[in-house]
Amino acid sequence: MNAPILLQPDETFILNVGPQHPATHGVLRVKMEMSGEYIVNAETVIGYIHRMHEKMGELKTYPQFLMNLSRMDYLGALGYSHCHVLVVEKASGIVVPERAEYIRAIMVELNRIASHLFWFGAFVMDLGGFSPLMYALQDREHILDMLEAVTGSRLTYCYFRFGGLYNDIDDDFIAAARRFIPRMRKSLKKYKALVTGNIIFRKRLEGIAPLTPEMCRKYGASSAVARGSGINFDVRRNEPYSVYPEFDFDIPVYHECDSLARYMVRMDEIEQSLRIVEQGLDKLPGGPIMPDKKPKIIKPPAGDYYQAVETARGSFGVRLVSDGGKNPYRLKLRSPTYSNMHLFDEACRGMMIMDALAFMGSLDLVIPEIDR
Amino acid sequence: MVAYFTEIFNGLLSLFIGMGITFKEFFKPTVTVAYPYETLTMCARYRGHIELVPDEEGNPKCVVCGLCEKACPSDCISLAGEKPEGGKKKELTKYNLDFTRCSLCGSCVESCSFGAIDFSKEYNLASTRKEDFIFNLLQRLEEKKK
Numbered sequence: 001m002n003a004p005i006l007l008q009p010d011e012t013f014i015l016n017v018g019p020q021h022p023a024t025h026g027v028l029r030v031k032m033e034m035s036g037e038y039i040v041n042a043e044t045v046i047g048y049i050h051r052m053h054e055k056m057g058e059l060k061t062y063p064q065f066l067m068n069l070s071r072m073d074y075l076g077a078l079g080y081s082h083c084h085v086l087v088v089e090k091a092s093g094i095v096v097p098e099r100a101e102y103i104r105a106i107m108v109e110l111n112r113i114a115s116h117l118f119w120f121g122a123f124v125m126d127l128g129g130f131s132p133l134m135y136a137l138q139d140r141e142h143i144l145d146m147l148e149a150v151t152g153s154r155l156t157y158c159y160f161r162f163g164g165l166y167n168d169i170d171d172d173f174i175a176a177a178r179r180f181i182p183r184m185r186k187s188l189k190k191y192k193a194l195v196t197g198n199i200i201f202r203k204r205l206e207g208i209a210p211l212t213p214e215m216c217r218k219y220g221a222s223s224a225v226a227r228g229s230g231i232n233f234d235v236r237r238n239e240p241y242s243v244y245p246e247f248d249f250d251i252p253v254y255h256e257c258d259s260l261a262r263y264m265v266r267m268d269e270i271e272q273s274l275r276i277v278e279q280g281l282d283k284l285p286g287g288p289i290m291p292d293k294k295p296k297i298i299k300p301p302a303g304d305y306y307q308a309v310e311t312a313r314g315s316f317g318v319r320l321v322s323d324g325g326k327n328p329y330r331l332k333l334r335s336p337t338y339s340n341m342h343l344f345d346e347a348c349r350g351m352m353i354m355d356a357l358a359f360m361g362s363l364d365l366v367i368p369e370i371d372r
Numbered sequence: 373m374v375a376y377f378t379e380i381f382n383g384l385l386s387l388f389i390g391m392g393i394t395f396k397e398f399f400k401p402t403v404t405v406a407y408p409y410e411t412l413t414m415c416a417r418y419r420g421h422i423e424l425v426p427d428e429e430g431n432p433k434c435v436v437c438g439l440c441e442k443a444c445p446s447d448c449i450s451l452a453g454e455k456p457e458g459g460k461k462k463e464l465t466k467y468n469l470d471f472t473r474c475s476l477c478g479s480c481v482e483s484c485s486f487g488a489i490d491f492s493k494e495y496n497l498a499s500t501r502k503e504d505f506i507f508n509l510l511q512r513l514e515e516k517k518k
Contacts, residue, residue: 064445067477131394138403152419152491158477166478167417194393199383 012040015353019048025122026367030344030360032353039356042348044341046370053372057331062088062298065331067158072335073369076115077157078108079311085160086241087307087318091300092162100164100289101243106280107147107159109273110177113184114143115312116266116273119364123263124195126361127204132195139187146176162298164290174281181274188270196267205260209359211347212257219346220339223314224269225363227253228261235310242309246283247276259362266364299326313337313364337363338370413493419476420492424467424509430517432510433488436462440480440489446473449480464510471497471505 018029027048033041053072057065069084070077082104089096117140121133144154150173151159151166159166195201216226226233234251236244252268254261300322308317314336321330340363348356405412414420424432436453448470453462481489499505 060445063443063479067445067475067479071475131397135397141403149415149417152415152417152478153476156475166482190393194390197386198390199379199386 025365028367037352039348039351042345044344049368050371054331054333057328061326070156070158072372073366074155075118075366076111076312078111079309080316081160082108083307083309083316083318085162087305087320088162090307091305091320091322092298094163094294095291096163097288097291098285099287102280102284103165103169105243106277109276110143112312113270113273114140116270123361127358142180146173163294168289177281181278184274204358208259208355209347210257219343221343222336224262224265225340227265229257230255235308235315247279249275259359262362333372335369335372337365341365341370418493419478420494421471422480422489423492424513425488425490426513432464432513433486434464435486436464439483443479443483448474467509469507469509471507
């Protein structure tokens with residue numbers, strides 16, 4: 001038997017978390033310099049599933065690149081597609097019918113709820129509670145079934161088209177969505193009693209991993225990470241796009257800056273998304289889902305275009321530089337988790353390892369979206 | 373001192389509330405399916421891999437225009453056709469789908485103006501050999517005809 005290694009009091013060791021580790025939710029590697037159970041320094045290493053999405057964007061024509069966007073963030077794919085179609089529509093001057101834009105908003109919000117539910121389940125599982133994951137997945141399943149019936153797929157939707165949509169929604173979908181809203185509200189109450197009120201859960205998150213608003217600004221953090229630190233910024237409200245100005249909804253903001261605040265923001269966002277879906281279904285106008293006049297080949301005039309949207313993970317932006325050809329000259333994808341993740345290196349110094357992993361869970365990282 | 377005991381009491385209470393919820397869920401009906409012993413039928417719009425659509429006589433509707441081949445972002449589709457002697461229209465002689473590269477985006481079905489390709493509802497496609505995913509769709513159609 002080997003003799004145990006004895007460390008000197010001021011000696012540190014390197015702990016390698018990932019790239020295949022359940023707590024990193026994907027292929028993220030974290031090199032942690034540890035002093036006992038405390039982190040002295042941490043370095044996130046990314047790039048394990050880099051797929052050159054930006055380069056693919058330059059090589060493929062606009063319609064051919066459509067389906068790539070849903071491969072970036074597999075949990076909230078529709079928000080990313082939405083941004084891409086919006087920027088290309090803006091560039092080539094395509095006018096989207098009102099009905100299509102309403103359906104897009106409804107779908108994106110449903111997808112946001114599905115994404116938050118999955119995050120909720122996985123986050124609680126990181127902290128050691130298994131049942132909430134099962135309950136969250138059961139609710140999420142209802143959304144996936146609804147989306148599948150309309151779009152034809154459950155995860156990597158390729159639903160939005162330049163100018164409109166691939167399929168129209170039917171009465172079955174509307175009825176299912178209306179049934180889902182009260183169900184989800186009931187479930188939210190259940191989660192509140194089961195998880196939010198739980199003493200073990202609260203003790204592990206309250207006051208842990210404080211992120212100052214300055215730090216969030218420095219790293220360009222968005223979504224619940226910034227809103228949990230008191231930064232009232234949501235692209236849907238601050239730089240309105242699509243039909244969001246038509247809806248009445250609140251932006252949940254918490255000033256506690258800790259992991260629990262980030263959790264609370266996301267749970268409140270589910271309720272706000274339900275409100276948007278409800279209003280969208282009430283206001284849904286009739287009409288076509290594709291415009292009458294649409295260029296056969298998409299060739300935006302030369303120029304530089306940018307569009308940002310609020311996805312489930314934060315503000316996602318697409319910068320499109322066109323030279324007037326069939327392919328973009330440059331397609332920059334600004335991914336929100338990339339900024340959110342880099343907070344981790346600085347913020348986790350001095351933290352205990354289990355707090356750091358709980359903190360990582362509260363950032364809601366989706367690795368394919370960081371690497372893209 | 374009082375706060376200390378209140379916290380312990382409230383903490384214990386929160387645990388029992390949680391236990392109550394999981395206990396209630398325990399008696400709720402099962403919602404999962406014991407796959408592979410039970411399977412679900414896919415919805416009408418399910419996007420599986422593509423298949424050729426036959427006309428009334430069972431021959432492919434395809435006119436070999438090659439639009440699906442061009443629309444595909446990943447070059448999955450390769451097709452060929454030739455004019456039979458004395459015939460006017462091209463007839464399909466080969467239609468291969470490389471499913472290893474397909475991402476099920478549906479661009480090919482959308483590009484087809486003849487309704488010659490459609491999504492299948494097949495999803496039990498696991499295999500350990502790569503060759504199993506090179507689908508000869510024309511051969512599949514002929515087998516179906518028989």
